[in-house]
Amino acid sequence: MTDFDHTLNILKFHLKKEIIDNYFAERTFLEDDLEALLQEEKDFEAELQRDLPIFAAFYQLLGTEAALASLKQAWGVAELPFRQESQQVPAAARQAVLDRFKPHGWTARGRLKNQLYDLYEHLHKVAQELRKKQLQVSAHCQLYNEDVQKFNANYDFNLIASQVEALDGAEVAMESGLSAADREALAMRMRLTKKTPKACLLATLPELPPLAAMKKKLSEIVDRSR
Numbered sequence: 001m002t003d004f005d006h007t008l009n010i011l012k013f014h015l016k017k018e019i020i021d022n023y024f025a026e027r028t029f030l031e032d033d034l035e036a037l038l039q040e041e042k043d044f045e046a047e048l049q050r051d052l053p054i055f056a057a058f059y060q061l062l063g064t065e066a067a068l069a070s071l072k073q074a075w076g077v078a079e080l081p082f083r084q085e086s087q088q089v090p091a092a093a094r095q096a097v098l099d100r101f102k103p104h105g106w107t108a109r110g111r112l113k114n115q116l117y118d119l120y121e122h123l124h125k126v127a128q129e130l131r132k133k134q135l136q137v138s139a140h141c142q143l144y145n146e147d148v149q150k151f152n153a154n155y156d157f158n159l160i161a162s163q164v165e166a167l168d169g170a171e172v173a174m175e176s177g178l179s180a181a182d183r184e185a186l187a188m189r190m191r192l193t194k195k196t197p198k199a200c201l202l203a204t205l206p207e208l209p210p211l212a213a214m215k216k217k218l219s220e221i222v223d224r225s226r
Contacts, residue, residue, distance in 0.1 A: 023155050030147060030192055037144055040137045041198055047133065048082070051126045056086035057097035058123050061116055067225040074209075074217040081127070081205050109222060116218050121211045131205040138201050145194040152191045 059080065062068055072080055101119045103111035208214075 026151055026155070027192070030144070030151060033144055033147070034195065037137070037140050037195060040140060041201070044130075044133050044137050044201070045198070048085075048130060051130060052082060052085055053089050053093040053097045054119075054123050054126050055082050056089035057094045057101075058116075058119050059083065059086055060094055061098065061112075061119060062221065062225070064225045067221050070217075070221045070224065074214065074221070075206060077206050113219055113222050116222065117211060117215060120214060120218060124208050124210055127205060127208045131207060134201060134205055138197060138204065141195055141197050141201065148192045148194050 059068060062071060068080060068083075072078070097119070098115075101115055101122070103115040105111040105114045
């Protein structure tokens with residue numbers, strides 16, 4: 001073997017090693033990113049569970065289906081956010097929220113309205129934070145899936161095989177000792193799977209109007225339903 005051949009073989013070895021090292025480096029990065037994304041989802045779910053009683057208490061305080069329908073219209077939504085989940089909140093948890101926002105005023109209707117206003121102001125703050133975090137986690141999930149798609153395209157088994165074969169002058173095919181089933185199994189193992197967002201992230205929480213914009217509408221809802 002000439003010095004040139006020896007140098008060429010060393011170069012081929014390092015190029016193959018670089019392809020493999022890059023594959024594992026990017027895979028490790030994406031696996032770490034997925035772990036961080038899963039933790040963000042877990043944190044969001046925990047915060048949502050903590051805040052669900054606030055939504056449940058507010059919907060309960062409005063009372064009637066007609067009032068809830070009017071609220072949907074006022075918020076400009078087809079469905080009230082977390083309405084179904086709120087129905088699973090225990091009565092004690094809903095009452096604990098209502099106990100923090102006592103009715104006050106001269107008349108029964110006035111006390112109810114003031115209680116609604118106080119609770120809505122708190123709900124608005126909570127909803128803003130939930131929406132912010134929900135959008136952050138959703139954006140992270142989208143970016144992760146885009147990176148996975150690029151990774152799978154860049155490190156397709158057949159593409160890597162052809163690159164290595166090109167370095168070897170196509171003298172020996174990487175796939176020559178593998179059956180079609182083996183090749184497919186290896187290709188699948190090398191691929192990463194996109195992350196499916198959890199149900200709580202699929203429907204983005206709408207940006208709720210502040211109390212100043214809702215006070216008159218809430219008053220009208222109470223007047224119509226009482």
